[in-house]
Amino acid sequence: MENKENSIETVLELAKINYKDNFDLQESLHIADIFKNRYEKNLSMPKEKAFTKFWWMEKNIREDIVKDQLLDLTNTRKTGDFVKCPTQVI
């Protein structure tokens, strides 16, 4: 599934772009490993079964919240741009 170039460790290191250098990511890796093992055990389900909204809500909150937020690290490295920040008031 993965080679050295896109191993979890490598991708996690790349994810540090715009964050801190020399940061210990071991604890984060542990959570990732639990889930990676699940994936490799072929317990995955069809993507269309994934959570998108609660039944009592009209809008598809999953789409609204996340669709503009997915980050392609390759593009980020090329352009240095961040993904679009969702409208939120603080």
Add this chain to the structure above:
Amino acid sequence: MIVSEFKYPIFSINAMKKDLLEGKYTVQQLNDYFVENINKNKALHAILHINPISPEQINESQQRYNNKQPRALEGIPIAIKDNILVKDMYNTCASKVLEGFVSNYDATVVENLRKAGAIIFFKTNLDEFAMGSYGNNGAYGGAVSPWKFKGENNNENILAGGSSSGSAVAVASGMCPASLGTETGGSVRLPAAWTGIVGLKPTYGVCSRYGVVTYASSLDVVGTFASSVENCEIVWDSIKSYDKENDATSVPFPENHPMYQENNIRVAILSNIKSSSACVEKAFDEVIDYLKTQHVLVDNIEVPESEYIVPAYCIIAWSEAMSNLMRFDGIRYGKELELTDKSEDTNVIKLNDYYKKTRTEHFGKEVLRRLIAGTMFVSHKYKEIFFDQANIVRQKYIDFFEENWKKYDFFLIPTASTEAISIEKSQNNSKTDEYYTDLKTILANLTGTPAISIPIKVCDHQLPIGLQIIAPAFGEKSLFKFAKKIEEKFNVFKNLEDVIKTPSNK
């Protein structure tokens, strides 16, 4: 003064209103009493910001009592977690990145409290950006529990639980009769259980998130702390509202909502999510035994794929957090950086370097850990392994809950796997141990359902234990009614003054 007759830590809002109506004391005297308690309990570090109480508001509330027309929370002081905006007050989220930020408007829940007559004068401590289970991840130090308090800065002090640690401690130590917190994975119920008070996580969308600094948008809710189920219900009823204009995830509370039949109460124990403390298990079993004597139907059911509860939650919450906290870059939001490290060639710092420096200097370690991991979880190629799979697991839990709501009125489970731990003990725990502290509370967040934690016993270590009751969506009223039955039987607030040591009574 008559208000001093209140017994720690129960403050009945309805009893106080009755006293105020009868003129036993004034609104000013009542609030002075709580200010005195705040001053006595400063060592618990529950409070981040405090504003003087407005004399105009005190006078208005007093006038309403004089006219025998008090509103639901007339003249009652309520504390607010410091990630919920209060007009003209600081809002730091216990983070240096928001140091000095003053809100120019009220969050909808705060506006609703004001409409109900509540007095808002202090904001409470929390884990930075509500990220934590122990309540000690804040940039300004952690709040500690009043239980077995050993004195300021003592490692033997007991953790309050997080992330809404300050709001829980404020109620548990008698600084106010109720407070607001926020939940993403159990940040109200866990500290409620660990400090021996009542904590409610409402149905997702029932209380507006407008003006609440977002951690994970699909999980966040505003919850309430109180010293009794009755107080909790009064506050929840005051803050809930359909906020269509401001919050796209807000929903109206329906007229037809779930309510159990008095002679046919059906509960299910989520039996495969085990506790690691014998005291917790024993206290939980005592409640179950009692319910059986009351002819409540009790079954055991097993949550599918329970080993993925915590990882799925972490992946979803951290991925959403990564996106939500990206705006705190010192340009769009957040404290600006002093530009001393300029490039020699252009005399301008590179944008990415600026972001990196801002975030490195102003975000705490735990926030950085979650943001970096969250970035990975939704990154190219890894999204399908982590984020998509986590959402599939989430839907499995929702389907499991919905299927079982056809058979049961409530799910029962202890609120936490253990009683509260000391700061010292927590320092020996790994971060993964801390994440698993929320194991029993996360499901209600992933499924959007309401849940309440009520204190049921003081364990052999002289620490409180909480019971968690989960109901179907919009089952809050049913939850309150059932929780009151259990509270009446297992009221741990009898003769507790000998047990609890706080700065005010030690």
